[in-house]
Amino acid sequence: MSIAEETRTQTQQGVATSTYPKSNYLTSEHTVASWLLTTDHKRIGILYMISITFFFFIGGSAATLMRLELMTPRGDLLRSDLYNRMFTLHGIVMVFFFLVPAIPAVLGNFFLPMMIGARDLAFPRINLLSWYIYIAGGLFALAAILWGGVDTGWTFYTPYSSMYSNTNVLLAATGVFIAGFSSILTGLNFIVTVHKMRAPGMTWFRMPLFVWAMYATSIIMILGTPVLAITLFLLALERVMRVGIFDPALGGDPILFQHLFWFYSHPAVYIMIIPGFGVVNEIVPCFSRRKIFGYRFMAVAMMAIAILGFLVWGHHMFVSGQSMYAGIVFSIISFLIGVPTAIKVFNWVTTLYKGSVSADTPMLYALGFIGLFLIGGLTGLMLSTLAVDVHVHDTYFVVAHFHYIMVGGQVMAYLGGIHFWWPKITGRMYPEIWGKLSALLVFVGFNLTFFPQFVLGYLGMPRRYHEYPAEFQVFNVLSSAGASILAVGYVLPLVYLLLSLKYGKIAGPNPWGATGLEWQTPSPPTTHNFEETPIVTEDPYEYEIQEGPSV
Amino acid sequence: MWDFPLFPERASTIAGRVDNVFFVLMAISVFFTVLIGFFVIFFAIRYRKGSQADRSHAFSTNLKLEAAWIGVPLVIVLGIFAMGTQVFVQMFIPPKDATPIYVVGKQWMWKVQHPQGRSEINEIHLPLGRPVRLIMTSQDVIHSFYIPAFRMKQDVLPGRLTSEWFQPNKVGRYHLFCAEYCGTEHSKMGGWAVVMEPTDFEKWLKGSPNGSGGGSSDAIQSMATTGGRLFEKYHCTGCHGTNSQFQAPKLDGVYGGQVPIMAANGKDVEFVTADDRYIRDSILLPKSQVVAGYNPVMPSYKDVLKEEELLQIMEYIKSIGRKEGAR
Numbered sequence A: 001m002s003i004a005e006e007t008r009t010q011t012q013q014g015v016a017t018s019t020y021p022k023s024n025y026l027t028s029e030h031t032v033a034s035w036l037l038t039t040d041h042k043r044i045g046i047l048y049m050i051s052i053t054f055f056f057f058i059g060g061s062a063a064t065l066m067r068l069e070l071m072t073p074r075g076d077l078l079r080s081d082l083y084n085r086m087f088t089l090h091g092i093v094m095v096f097f098f099l100v101p102a103i104p105a106v107l108g109n110f111f112l113p114m115m116i117g118a119r120d121l122a123f124p125r126i127n128l129l130s131w132y133i134y135i136a137g138g139l140f141a142l143a144a145i146l147w148g149g150v151d152t153g154w155t156f157y158t159p160y161s162s163m164y165s166n167t168n169v170l171l172a173a174t175g176v177f178i179a180g181f182s183s184i185l186t187g188l189n190f191i192v193t194v195h196k197m198r199a200p201g202m203t204w205f206r207m208p209l210f211v212w213a214m215y216a217t218s219i220i221m222i223l224g225t226p227v228l229a230i231t232l233f234l235l236a237l238e239r240v241m242r243v244g245i246f247d248p249a250l251g252g253d254p255i256l257f258q259h260l261f262w263f264y265s266h267p268a269v270y271i272m273i274i275p276g277f278g279v280v281n282e283i284v285p286c287f288s289r290r291k292i293f294g295y296r297f298m299a300v301a302m303m304a305i306a307i308l309g310f311l312v313w314g315h316h317m318f319v320s321g322q323s324m325y326a327g328i329v330f331s332i333i334s335f336l337i338g339v340p341t342a343i344k345v346f347n348w349v350t351t352l353y354k355g356s357v358s359a360d361t362p363m364l365y366a367l368g369f370i371g372l373f374l375i376g377g378l379t380g381l382m383l384s385t386l387a388v389d390v391h392v393h394d395t396y397f398v399v400a401h402f403h404y405i406m407v408g409g410q411v412m413a414y415l416g417g418i419h420f421w422w423p424k425i426t427g428r429m430y431p432e433i434w435g436k437l438s439a440l441l442v443f444v445g446f447n448l449t450f451f452p453q454f455v456l457g458y459l460g461m462p463r464r465y466h467e468y469p470a471e472f473q474v475f476n477v478l479s480s481a482g483a484s485i486l487a488v489g490y491v492l493p494l495v496y497l498l499l500s501l502k503y504g505k506i507a508g509p510n511p512w513g514a515t516g517l518e519w520q521t522p523s524p525p526t527t528h529n530f531e532e533t534p535i536v537t538e539d540p541y542e543y544e545i546q547e548g549p550s551v
Numbered sequence B: 001m002w003d004f005p006l007f008p009e010r011a012s013t014i015a016g017r018v019d020n021v022f023f024v025l026m027a028i029s030v031f032f033t034v035l036i037g038f039f040v041i042f043f044a045i046r047y048r049k050g051s052q053a054d055r056s057h058a059f060s061t062n063l064k065l066e067a068a069w070i071g072v073p074l075v076i077v078l079g080i081f082a083m084g085t086q087v088f089v090q091m092f093i094p095p096k097d098a099t100p101i102y103v104v105g106k107q108w109m110w111k112v113q114h115p116q117g118r119s120e121i122n123e124i125h126l127p128l129g130r131p132v133r134l135i136m137t138s139q140d141v142i143h144s145f146y147i148p149a150f151r152m153k154q155d156v157l158p159g160r161l162t163s164e165w166f167q168p169n170k171v172g173r174y175h176l177f178c179a180e181y182c183g184t185e186h187s188k189m190g191g192w193a194v195v196m197e198p199t200d201f202e203k204w205l206k207g208s209p210n211g212s213g214g215g216s217s218d219a220i221q222s223m224a225t226t227g228g229r230l231f232e233k234y235h236c237t238g239c240h241g242t243n244s245q246f247q248a249p250k251l252d253g254v255y256g257g258q259v260p261i262m263a264a265n266g267k268d269v270e271f272v273t274a275d276d277r278y279i280r281d282s283i284l285l286p287k288s289q290v291v292a293g294y295n296p297v298m299p300s301y302k303d304v305l306k307e308e309e310l311l312q313i314m315e316y317i318k319s320i321g322r323k324e325g326a327r
Helices: A003-019 A032-036 A041-069 A080-115 A124-146 A160-164 A169-196 A209-241 A254-271 A274-288 A295-311 A324-352 A361-384 A386-392 A396-426 A432-459 A470-503 B013-046 B063-092 B198-206 B223-233 B276-284 B307-319
Strands: B099-106 B109-113 B119-121 B123-127 B132-138 B143-147 B152-156 B162-166 B172-178 B191-196 B258-262 B269-273
Touching: A032 A041, A041 A080, A041 A124, A041 A396, A041 A470, A080 A124, A080 A169, A080 A209, A080 A254, A080 A274, A080 A396, A124 A169, A160 A169, A160 A209, A169 A209, A209 A254, A209 A274, A209 A295, A254 A274, A254 A295, A254 A396, A274 A295, A274 A324, A274 A361, A274 A396, A295 A324, A324 A361, A324 A386, A324 B013, A324 B063, A361 A386, A361 A396, A361 A432, A361 B013, A361 B063, A386 A432, A386 B013, A386 B063, A386 B152, A396 A432, A396 A470, A432 A470, B013 B063, B099 B123, B099 B143, B099 B307, B109 B123, B109 B307, B119 B123, B123 B198, B132 B143, B132 B152, B132 B307, B152 B162, B191 B198, B223 B307, B276 B307
Parallel strands: B099 B132, B123 B191
Antiparallel strands: B099 B109, B109 B119, B132 B162, B143 B152, B143 B172, B172 B191, B258 B269
């Protein structure tokens, strides 16, 4: 937006001019270089937001083609090779280039320093480097797609990926390998920032739970991602040099790959949900005007999930040929994760009790999150149950389950967070009615898309099937119909949020009356966030309870 | 399209037990979804902004409630764990009298061979009411042998034997799928499991032209017979045969018993059970477990034998093994 435009809008708004700071992080400099070479965590957050939105719509297009193909039992729209490339593209792009960076690299980057009263992250230049590394990884992934695609599935299972697939496995794996380092750097930056840069008075148990969520996520990122890098490196070694690591024909062990892969990728599932917890932890108290219930339990629960998450990778392998006893041990630890998860859900609900609840757009997304995450979590218990998992493993039941967590959970939370902090990020409000409509469309469309897949899975339809028996068609048609609603729900915010940049009402520093240091800055914040370093004297979420009639 | 099931058929003894566990889980899930859904909506309406509801004595910590959040879910998940694990152990350990059937997965078909000799592709014929144990391996990538109506699935790995067992209890035709993604035609790698009355099944095994599935007019030879011929063809008899002048362990009565082998330190002797995996490893990796008192002179047959041939030779060695037949 040019200065001229901005001035005009401000003049139109009249009195609001004073609440839209003339000099802020968006207007301080205007050149392209000032964006591409910025070390401002807020600008880097915006760079990430634009990039992950791009990848989201690439991954979404692949999903659209898959859902169209699956309208009929026969493979009539895509050839099987193309279909296999589509679900691989969808998985790789969505997991590594959208879900993993979504909340940490956009909202975390933008708000973690502000929430603890810091001017920036501990290593601003490393922060910029992490974005460039992410883009480099993304370019490799795009190159793999454009030069013919990959057909291994996002899981790269060996020996198919190392010895049998004739597609661009190396390019795609290189992309994922590189992008992993961007996660590691972000995680490192967050951990150091939380340890060293909290404002005076910001003790550990005064930190907003979003910061705790980022901290828990960062631990997983720096401990888990190197294992993924090693695994992909070994995969490349076998594919290029024929070193026998995973393929039995060369003397390797294919199960070894699964152990290594899930040692990262199960914790990575928590990279794709704990940040969502963090966002909901901010929204629910704000729109209930209540201190969050059981603050310390909420913080500890997230740390417990992050740590236990490293001990359950074998639950992806109950029928892989691992021993019965290994299966039993992995099953019970997986069940234990249900406990901290239950604590979180119950505490969110209890936060509403005796609150003063308003159903603004962010709150609708957060309540939708609780419902969808609940179903995702309960079906997770079913999958941890050994006897049931033998039947539904690698079927649509699993597909439905993890979409309830990653899309119903993380994407709902991301959109909730974007709507919650949009006024802070841009200084503008979006049209509330359109926001509510999009939250509703996403919730309804999501359930219609993925609930039928639970039925399909228990009926026995395996995942990654290009063709399927005719009796499964009804549920696939329902699912595709839901996906079209979901697509509208996702495109809508893109449109009205962009329009709000120009036509949105001036938001003012704190339109929601929220607690938290980030709301004590002007909207949009100035480059240095705070004029003076804030001094923290109270716990987070000190909302005043509405006076009711005394009994 | 409009003739669709809501629940899969049940055609094995374990299917009902798996479903029971699933129903308990469903009940728990529905209960908590309704409970939490109710409270979210109830609170959101009763305590909506500006409502006159009583908000005195609001609290934001309560150790008793937190203890309940921890205790109740913990008891429930441990209960589910016990229930699911009990059935899983039954699914994992086959009964001793289970009939073996051999399965080889390859891109993109299932080859099934019955010990009596009859083989089939993308179909598996099974007798009603008898426990069956599949001994499976893959010729290329990982596959997974999945029959939803039996609630059974097991990955099929290259370079290794895996097994699954079930006891069909309903005559019919049921879907057979490959559940582990294996490349281009993954979704076409499947067919049917056909459960037949035992008498029909016996007829089918003999390949009588009237049996379902048809059969060649040649007399069908058992896998062990074929394996015995391969045993000669690949000159195994040259060393392992009864009249052989070269020194190699004789294989009669070996299968199912204990075999003394040289320990890794080259001095001590250990005993291992001669099961499927031991026989297979001894053919493919003969130097890894050398029988005590013999020299490691046998070459590997790794790239010589096809997976089917390997299974046939295994079946032959089994047939001359111990009669009580350990697994």
